[in-house]
Amino acid sequence: MRARLAFQAACTYIGTVVGAGFASGQEVYQFFGRYHAAGFLGIAACTLLLGWMGARLMALGHRLQASSFRAVTAAAFGAHGSRWTDGLMMGMLFGVMVAMVAGAGELLREQLAWPYALGAIFTMVAALATVTAGISGVLGSNAVIVPCMAGFVLVAGVHAVRSGLPGAVAAWNWRFEDAVWALGSAVLYAAFNVGLSMGVLIPLGAALEKDEIRFGAWGGACGLGVMLAVILATLYAYAPAAMQYQVPMGFVAAQLGGWIQAAFLAVLWAEVYSTLVGDLYAWLSPFPTASRARRAVVAGTILAAAFGMSLFGFARVVQFGYPLFGWISLVLLFGLFAAHRRMQRTRT
Template sequence: MNQKQIQQAFQIGFTYIGTVVGAGFASGQEILKFFSVYGDWAYFGIPVSTILFAWVGTKMLLMGARLNASSYRQLTAYLFGDRLAAMIDLFMMVMLFGVTVAMLAGVGALFHENLKIPFQLGVLLTMGLTYFTIRRGMSGILTANSIIVPIMISLICFIFVKSVSHTPVPAASPPIEHSSWTWFASSVAYAAFNLGLAVSVLVPLGNEIQDRKCLVAGGCIGAIGLGGMLLGAHFALSLRLPDILVYEVPMAHITSTYGIVVQVLFIVVLWGEIFSTLIANVYGLGSQLAPPRYPVNGSLVTVLILTAAFFVSQVGFSNIVTYLYPVFGYLSFLLLILLIWPRNPPLE
């Protein structure tokens, strides 16, 4: 691979990471729920998720290139057939819009609670930056994630190193009951759910790049980065179990012990992770709603999505998202199985 291909591979990998990693990861809640509560089994579960991220994420990229897919519509039509794909596309659009609303509400709360900036102003500022990022199309998303993701990785590495050098007295394993293989099911569920969200960006990204070597390398870089971040964050959280379970944002509690500079950096990273998920969702939703031959980054489509999400975010959307997430998880499992299932001849 030449220098340009290597650069593209890292851009793909960083975009993959930025699409998967959101507020749930940054807060630490996802890591606790899917991995840390299983104690040392998490060190087996995280590699399972990492392998799935590498395997299925790369397949999504390659299938996007092979299908010349401008959105995930072509992929769902190939996997499910036109009739069933239409229903799945509609549900995925609702889900993407729901997560978009949740991200806007989250960023408003972040600005208000930590920077004393009015909720609406924080949301409007993020909406404006989202609009100008998406106006640049896929290149804008690649550039944004090339900036945000290295900062995320750096903070996780810092927290890991600080946890190793200032190891508190380890507490007993959390008092939960589970069967011997629930850690495995949880690891698969985590990968499936996040891959279901990532498909809206990975498929058109594969079409955008078209270079097989770059796509395979980028998929692997993204998966390895996600696996490394999961391991580092889990290690830091596991040292503080079970006490850390009472905190709504456990990672914020950990960073609060490292001084004001790290706290401020954590706020920046949390906003960055919300923003990276937001631009991925709005881009994926726009790619579905844009009329044929109309650019995905068309200003009207983006403005309509963001405006609708802004108004819904004012009344709160957390309950709807709470009910939709489990259903979306089941759909993601189906998508995962169909992507892994061997075909003759294989598309990619």
């Protein structure tokens, strides 16, 4: 096993999943924070599912030596079925763009007192300029953003523990029904994130050996599980005040003060920006030879539609949209796994 490549695969898995919704704390709260102490049970289950689903998806890419998720869906579902799959994937990517635009507007409104529209438009213009100019290097920015994000999350968690904030006590309520809902939420959360990561995980698996796939998937899943648990514990410590904000981790950053607050907010915004740029590139992929002007028109139209939808509010988009995407991803993933198993039996 090439240890360095396996470690890079684990980091890539983490970087693919850790987007702005994750970093903001809103996504963690909606999927796990509402279930009090049972939220940690949900995170433990989610970690196992992220490892298993991620390993299966990368192994699928390895077996088929697929350069993109479209090659896998075409092999599994045929030309007609893959068109439906691609359409669903693009729809989910658009939904995430709506969340990113809303998240940017709320982050800059809550922390810098900017008008919501100004913060959202500022972020959209930055993303539009990037994809129009074709500067794809920004897509590798997670190599810097993710370690910074992990560091800030750990700093916030340590600060909360050392401060003995009273909100943590109130969060340790245990109810059986919370545990049931938290486990269901774990399934949707894992499926949602792995489903939207197909475009990265499938070609990544094609470049790895079997041992590297196992280490990359399970190492990445464990890293994600630790970050989820620390963010949840931090939100509980700052409850209920943090839960009143659209971007709860922005409120936490404000409590840290000084340069830590400024740097944390910069990283949060960078997560929004990089996620928005990545999704825009995916939407523009059918137009690889289009002129810069045409790409600008298409990207501008998509962003304008996303801005209109973002007026529903960041928390509402995450609360209702992300679970829906989880159900769609769950169906797609298990359909993909089942179809590949049938293909293997046919060959034998």
